[in-house]
Amino acid sequence: MDALYQQTADRLAKADADGQRSALQELEILAREDPAQRRPIADTVCRYLREPADSAEPTGSGSAETDDESAAAREQAVALLAALARQHPEVADSSADIPCDTDCEHCLDLELDGAVLPDVDFSGCRLGDVGFTDTHFRGISVFTGARFAKVATFQRSVFEADASFAGARFSQTVDFGRARFRADADFSRVRFQDIAWFGRGETSVWEDDEEFWEVMENRRPVAWDELNEDDPNWPMAELMGDYQTWEEGGDGARFNHRVSFADAEFAAEAWFWKARFGDAVSFQRCSFGGRVHLIQPAVDLTGARLTADARAKGQEWPEGQDWPFGWITESGLEGDGGALVVHDDSLTPYRRQLADTDPDVRLSGLHILGELGDAEPALRERITETVCAYLRTPLPFDVTTSVFELSPSQFAELRTRHAAQRLLTDRTRPALGRTFWEDTTLQLSGATLIDFDASDCRLADGDFTGTQFYGKTSFAGAVFGDKPSFFGPQISFALPGGGSGRAAFHGPVDFSGLAARKSGIVRCRFHTDSAVRAAGTDQDLIRVLLGARIDTDPAKVTVEFQQALGAENPHVEYGVVPGPADAPWEARTGLKVTGTDVLLTEVAGRLDGADAFPELSPEQWAAATGIIRALLEALEAR
Known part of the structure; x- marks a missing residue:
């Protein structure tokens, strides 16, 4: 049987599309006849799918018929993996809500890092360690009801069509850092038993970890070709310091369309720091049992609750929970010692207007936020974070479109964004008769800014890593940080250490008087070199x-x-x-x-x-x- 398996595996790796389909059929038969071959067969199929496919990235060579045959073979390979993952001998019904131990020998490991996959259906599968780092899901992705017994890694994965993880169970950490969802995403009723990672983070790595560096050198992430953004290096991680830290990009997961986490359970951290939501996002009726970082103006937390355990552990977190502006926890409503997440009525007349779908309502919300910050200095930091999060929302249309060709809603959106920018800059630019917001930090990494004027502003810090600047931009005379910082410049335009995550300027820009060469300005991309007035740029x-x-x-x-x-x-x-x-x-x-x-x-x-x-x-x-x-x-x- 081993010899037959090896012959079939060799044929899968070397045959044409017809031979590959035949080999896949034989592997499926072998797996049914000899369950002991299930794991090696899965490993073989994963290796096949990790190989480049002509149909995945057409080059113009070969016939359409050949491409169709190759695509059909890969679809068959994915279906075989799913079938193998459902063959769990100790669970008669693969969709049954029976957890597997982390050392379950029957849960199938999948290593599909860097693979280009067609439609996938892993619904009801029992999985162990799964690797989908830099994986390109080109079709619909279904993981509904899947059970993940071990670590699940989706770093920098790209989902072109709808993705559903509804009802899935993650027993250990799940990592969606830098993942991109270009269509709707459904995480409703998911149980996250460990860290749910959708944000930015960093990991300490020693210089002599040769295996790690070899893996990283061979990574080929999907090109960062999002609308209005032009940095091909943005998705990759960045070396920090003396080759001892690996920073996973400069941003979190990106959701271009609707996403639902309704009725999900987070037993540990729900980490969405620097994630970006391009549309409405529901966390209705969620249960949070750990640290939460969810500063997003469009989030709906109606009916969500914080468990008693999370409230107790919260005393160990000096930062506390990071809820969206306009939401707070209200104790005394849950008999088990938990708390409900409710609207913060003390902020009236602000009632989450930035979450509204109508740009005019969002515009009125910005006016209210500005007035609240003027009157209540204690609210300014949270208001600034909220407005920055709004500006980091991906725009669904080309900002270079002529104003005469914009739809009324698109024109209104640009007007609202200009107002959001002015809210931040007008209140951080000293002027007689105007309230000045001191010690303001702008977290605008990955944002799309239009005619951004920070001239003469006085700011504590500014993060413009990977930011896209359109129209006229000015930092002339701006000051970031009034004291020397141990961590270097208090303004950044690129990730430290290399050329990743650099900002791009699509129009004239003025840096006059901004002494910040070490801020990453040297690595920025200027589309109009002759219109750059700067201090410390290559141009x-x-x-x-x-x-x-x-x-x-x-x-x-x-x-x-x-x-x-x-x-x-x-x-x-x-x-x-x-x-x-x-x-x-x-x-x-x-x-x-x-x-x-x-x-x-x-x-x-x-x-x-x-x-x-x-x-x-x-x-x-x-x-x-x-x-x-x-x-x-x-x-x-x-």
């Missing part, structure tokens, strides 16, 4: 040096170069270096070490050691080599 460095070739004032060029660099550097200047005595016409103009006739290009040609230029001090040598590195980095593709 500025290149433009200044290119323009210097026709500028006759070296002193002026030196000043502009220092401004573009974003830092004072007295050891480098722009000027003329005379030619040798026998060829004075070979004078050259460019960046040189201050007070000398040593061009940085000459230093670059002799980087074998500082002793090549004994006339340079250690400070001058360090400055010259540092500038060379900055220039080379500025020319790299980001």
Whole structure:
């Protein structure tokens, strides 16, 4: 039997589409005849599905008939996996609500990281460890009533069509970090017995963990091609510090359409930090038994409750529960010591207007929020978080569409977003006769901002990681943090350490006076380089040096170069270096070490050691080599 299995497995890996379908049929028969072969057969089918398929990403080669045959074979392979996962000998009815132990030997492990899958139906399946990291679900995905006995990982997975996990049971951690749901998603009646992870997070990893780094180097996430966003590196994680921390992207799960968690049970953390909801989301009648982070203005928590155990453990969390603005817990209503999640009547006249589907109602809600914050300083932080969460909501239409082609509702949505932006910037820009909101932090990672004007604003912190700026943008004269920070700049435009999660500017931008080169500005993408007024961008460095070739004032060029660099550097200047005595016409103009006739290009040609230029001090040598590195980095593709 083992020999027959091996022959069939080899044929599945090497045959054409017809041969693969035949091999899959034989594997199914083998699994029925010999249950001991069930696990190795599942592993074989998973390996087959992880291989690239012509039908998954058409290249124009091959016939449509061949593509259809290949797609049919993959559909058959998925169906075989589901059938194997339902063959649980100790549970006659796979949909029965009988939990499996975490060490259940009959629950099927699935490793489908990076696979491209057609329609999948794993309803009623009994699963162990499952890996769907970077998996592309191109069709409808059904996990209704599935039981997950071990860890379930869906990091950076993409669901193109409707996805249903209704009634599923997760015995251990489930991770949907950076997952994208491009259609409706249903998590109603799901039981999360451990952490339900839909947010952003980070993991400590040692540099010598070779297996981990090898896996990460081979990851190929689905391209980040969401509407109005253009960062292909945004879904991948980022190295931090001295190669000891792996940060999972800069955002949480993204839901483009409706999503329901109605009647779900969260026994542990319900983690939605930096998740994004593009439509209404229901948490009606949910039960929360752990830490909750759910700052989303469109969330409906009607009938939800916090368990007595969660209330008791809440004393250990200094942050408390993070409910959406407008919701609080009310004790004394539950006989078991729990609490109901109810509307916060103390915020009247605000009644969750930002959750309304009508843009005009949301606009009135913004006016109410602004007035509440002006009158109640204690509410300003929560109001700011709410407005930022609203601005991070994915837009369902192209923001570059001509104003004359927008529908009335789309035009109203843009008007409301402008009002939300002004609420944040007008109250953080000091002015006579206007209330100033002190120590404000803007959490706008992944947001789509239009004509965003933060000029002269005074803010404690700003997170613009992966933010998309359309129209005119200004940070001229803005100040972030009035004190030096141990953690570096208090404004960020990209994830630390690399080129991932960088912001993009689709129109003119002014950074004048913002000394924040280490904030990630150097890695931002500027679609209109000539319209960038900045301090510390690659575009500025290149433009200044290119323009210097026709500028006759070296002193002026030196000043502009220092401004573009974003830092004072007295050891480098722009000027003329005379030619040798026998060829004075070979004078050259460019960046040189201050007070000398040593061009940085000459230093670059002799980087074998500082002793090549004994006339340079250690400070001058360090400055010259540092500038060379900055220039080379500025020319790299980001």
